Amino acid sequence: MTATPAKAPEPAAPPAPGPGPTSRPAKTPHGHRRLLTRRDRITLGLMAGVPTILHVTLVWLTALASIALAFTTWDGIGFGSIKWVGLQNFRELFTSNPQFWPAVEHNVIWFVVLILLPTPFGLFLAVQLDKKIRFSRVYQTAFFLPVVMSLAVIGFVWQLIYNPDTGLINSLIGANKPGHYIDWIGDPDLNLWAVLVAASWRHAGYMMILYLAGLKGVDPALREASALDGASEWQTFKNVIFPTLRPTNTVVLVVTIIEALRAFDLVFVFNKGAQGTELLSILVTNNIIGESSRIGYGSAIAVVLLVISLAVIIPYLIATFRKERRA
């Protein structure tokens, strides 16, 4: 869809009767449209149309183009070389690409680690910081600082820690001499976990802020009632606070899945997704900025990423917007 021309006026909702405008429930459809002049309609059309054209062209049409290109081969030089090959790219991807399944697996591991370690830890920190303690702001800042920084910068900072020669870890455990090196970034059995430590370091602060915002919305009366009933801190959290955090948990889950699918910067800075740290995002990118320009093939990987993403995004949006309609 592109422009969104204002439609012919439909019979608008009857003007809300009743005592006064203040008592009107927000749900009543507002009768603005009847009052719009022709010029207003054009203005409105432009106001919605220009941003929509930009967004749809650069985001959605390119996503659709990815789907179309996934069924072709193309060297990128002129349109003449575009050739329809059906499912061949996917067949090759699923059966004979040595990097594809590891990448899928790593994306899954990425999500599982983020949701199991830094997310609960962020929640734990948020619960502690929500206790109205002194210096709360200082602690929050310390945990939150990594979220403010670029993931690329974070990658450089952690390289200083993982460097086999000069890094903090190897220096501390005496593995920085030739023959004793532990190559945290180069070793395919270690590097994914090394990157995940850095990713978790950042993710915990992010989750802490989301949960702090969620906790702020918890009715203090609930807490008091629970305390009066003699519930312990843990019981209160488990039976009273946590269930009320449901909306936050949904957001946290979606944010974490999307972060896991989007993961790119850290790994690219670390080792460009060489052995051990392959990710779907990295495979797509390597098809563009690497030497090979296999556009159809790269698009096929992007389509896999797109399908997984939409499987998360669509149910989430349906739930969100349904709620909004009701609200």
Add this chain to the structure above:
Amino acid sequence: MSTLSAPRKQRTPIRPARVLLHTFLVVTALAWLAPLLWALLAAMRPYAETSDKGYVSWPDKLTFDNFTNAFQQSDMLHYFGNTLLIAVPAVLLTLLLSSMVAFYVSRFDFRVNLFLLLVFTAGNLLPQQVIITPLYRLYLLIDLPGITMSGKLYDSALGLVLIHVAFQSGFCAFVLSNYMRSLPHELTEAALVDGASVWRLYWQIVLPLCKPAMAALATLLSIWIYNDFFWAIVLISTGENMPITSALNNLSGQYFTDPNLVAAGALLTAIPTLIVYFALQRQFVSGLTLGANKG
């Protein structure tokens, strides 16, 4: 963000549980800052000293030499300038365009509203790699002789601005439409009855009321766009045109033999975001949770 509330003034008696909690928080917070402090320590030591004594050693002297060297040798000012050239128009345009969409969607009951908002919101949630391949080809196709240095949309600041605006307006439209929906309808209805144009409604009534949300989003967008690495890595090919974060990638390739210099460069790159964060902490955090709290 939880703020310290007023009645906290009186001193509460010291309780063991509180002492334990503070101990835990101090230790954890220090552990959290450790990577950054380690980078800072490395950046402040001369390479000769660390290569001689090892990195885990007591520093003889601490200097800012690495910072000045990284700043000058890599021409960092130039790259900061590039970032500014991309981020400022991108943030302003995103806010302008997304607020217009939000106004359309939230203040009128057209049939397409819900669908339109869905399109924008979902677009922002897609991983960037899903669209990059065709986008890259598209950018190479679009000729802009005389408008951009490269003569194309590819490898130009304009190209980065456009994709940032297109991508980020999804999130901003969603947040702003929620915000605008919470403004009473009587406000605009009365003005409309009095014959005000929709543009006046938007520009003079609705937009000024959205200032808090706009400020929060502006802070968030500045940091996001400043921190962008991916778009710049793929859509910019000339080193000269790169914004600072991706230029750092080149710098580190150049100076990989001197980790102290790289540490200094990385920390310098992070400084503007840290300044924005410390100055506008409240806006930043409320921006982050504006979108999230709705779910």
